[in-house]
Each structure stands twice: as C-alpha cells, then as structure tokens.
Amino acid sequence: MITLYLLVGTAKRLFRYHSRDRHHWEALEPALLGDPVYTSAYSAEQGILYAGVNSEFYGPSVRRSRDFGLAWDTGGVGLAYAANDAEQVSRVWAIRPVDGRRVYAGVEASGLFRSDDAGDAWVEVEALPHASWEPGYGGKCLHTIAPDPFEPGRLYIACSSGGIYRSDDGGDHWEPINQGIRAEFMPEGEQYPESGQCVHKFVLSPSQKGRVWLQNHGGVYRSDDGGDTWSAIGGPLPSDFGFSIVVHPDDADRAYVTPLVRGPRWSPDNVLAVYRTADGGEHWDRLSQKLPEPTFCGVLRDAFTADGASPLGLYFGTTSGAVYHSADEGAHWDLVAQHLPRIYSVVVASES
C-alpha cells in the first residue's frame, strides 16, 4: 500500500495531510509553527523532506524531516554570503534534491547554494552573476532549480528578475538562455534583452530530451532544444500571466498552468481553474469542474504539483488558503483543506 503525504507551506506554518487512496485526505498535526514556508521538497532517495523556512525573527533555513514532517531539525550551516558581500541571504525560495546526497537551494537575494551532504553544510555556487540582477515584485529571488534528466552536469536555474540560466559543467559556468522570451516591463525595442527577464517558473520534461516549459511574467513558452530557442505558446490562454507550471511525467506534450489576471493576480473571470494542453501548447482546455466560483485568489509558483500516479494526480493551493486535488488529471477537483494562511508551496511525497 502507498501512503501519500501532502505538505502545504503557508505564511504561518506547514500543514500536512495524508491519503491511502488519493481521494480521502486526513489532516495530520501541522509543523513549523508560525513561520513562513516558501518551498519544500521531498527526496525518496535520501528519505528526507526539506522545507525552506523564512522566519521573520531567526532568518532563513533549510530544515529537514525524516518522518514526513512531524519532527524537524534546525538545518545545516553555511547558508549565508560572505561577510563583506553587499547582499545577504534573507529567504529560501527553492530546494532541489538531486542524486546521492546533493541538494541545491535557491535564495533571496538571488543566489544558489549547494550541499553534498543532504543539507548539513552549504556552499555558494559563486559563478552566477547575481549582482547584476534586479528584484521582482516578490523580491530578488532564485526560485527554480532543475538538473537536466538527460544531460549529466547540465543544470538550469531561474531568477526574478534575471531570467533563466543554464550551466553545462555542474555550475562552474553559466549562460543566459532567454533568447525569445519577452520582458514586457521594458520599453518597446528593448523587450528581448540577453537577461533580466522575470521568469516565474520553468520545468523540464522528464520524458523528452531538451523540452522545457516556462511560465514567464507575461508569456508561456516551450523550448525543444534545452532553452536555446523558445516558442510562445500562451496565446490561446485567457491570460498568459501566471506563476506555476507543471508537466506530465510521461507525456511530453502535456502541461498545466494556472493563469492569473495581471493586476489583482486572481483567476481570469474569477473562475479558479487549471488549464491543460495535450498538444505541446497549441490548444488549452480549462479544467474547473467542482472548483468554486467566483474566487478572488491565485496560485503561486510552488503551490501547484503532480504526483507520479496514473491517471496523474494534480494538487494546488491558493493565495486564499484552500487546497484542491484531482485524481484524474484535472477532470474533477475536490477540496482537501480551506481557511489556511496564504499558500506558498504544495509538495506530494509517497511512502511505499
């Protein structure tokens, strides 16, 4: 029997749920009382659940749990810039466990840290040019990290607002790969700079080499060559602004977004919905059955995720504190929880 855990990071703590059938979800004791949890990640290989905790009092930390979030340690050491650096590490925005005991953390002010001992000791990946980047509305954050599943040593990161970068040597050298991604907040004629785009999220297809999906601050994009070139595919959506993007693990043409109206940052027409493409982004279908309306909320970049089951399970949390799940790839939705604080992250972890 498989038990799924749903970990929901909010402005005031981490909420926990579990299910043995993906339909009925039971609330467990919440954890990390009082602190904002911007992101979390689970490594089945390491048996560790990570949480990026950003305390207003005690600063940022990457904390670890080995029992699906009941007990937590206080994190490792070294998650800080040098004493003479003009910037400080003020928040953790991304955690990405990879092979072995290696794990990466993305932070504000934008920087990348690496640990080779599952988060005991952190070292900055200094080759990134973070000093040249500008903060987005949410802060100057390095929010997405992804190793290439097909190319060993190839690593991608994205920052608001620095854009998306790629390294082919494990992080020693980086190049911006924003060619074709529009920076709508720049003057006309200057909207396609080499870097400085406000990429909100990207995700690599685990089933097709080179395919990358990207939700920009205005624009949904797809690349089929590892980010060398991009195609705008958000035209049919009611809004091409949004934060989150999720892919199907087995079908490279399927992806899911949660569009938002730019100003208020809530769902278009006040209909809470996920939009799915099954043809690489040519067409998008609205999936909103059994979701409430009208709503006045949105979904943030780490608050939308999928499990690996078939049919695919989808999960998202809203800025008004509700969590919804679908066990049939979005055809029907059900409520897991509501009246939570503002939701920053949703992660699924499975216990065999």
Added chain:
Amino acid sequence: MITVHLPPDLAHEFGAERILTVEAHDCAELLHSLNLRYPSMASWLATEDGRFRQHLSVFISGQRLTAREVLSTSIPDRSEVWILRAISGG
C-alpha cells in the same frame, strides 16, 4: 560568567535550556558559546555582517541594545542577557 535567557521558541527548536550560563566578554563570544553547544544557533540570532538580526531585542542587565547592534558590544561579567523576539517581527 553571564546568564542568557533564550526566546522560548528558539530554545524549543534546538532542544536547549531556556536559561544558560556561558563564559563570554562580548556578544560575539556569547554567540560562539551558544553555537558550540547548539550548532547553527548563532546564524539564527545574527547575520554574517556581525550584527544581531533585525527583529530581535537584546537586553544586557536591563539595558536594551539598539536595533541590529554589533556583536562586538561588550558584556560585563555576571550580566543577565535577555534575547527576545521583537514586537516588530510580526
């Protein structure tokens, strides 16, 4: 010897006593002593530039330090040091 009163939630997270005695002559030595007993606790209390975190209030023998006080601030022997969560922190 000085006596240190930790914020209750911080003591809880680290499994520490709320009231400790340490040998220290300034705030940096105080944090160093805490860090030896409870690894990484110093980084929860101060930033790399050598100052206390913004939303902590620190009192030495009843005297409140200024916000983001430098860690080189001396602590007289037999002082009572209180580290508190400031009201500004939300």
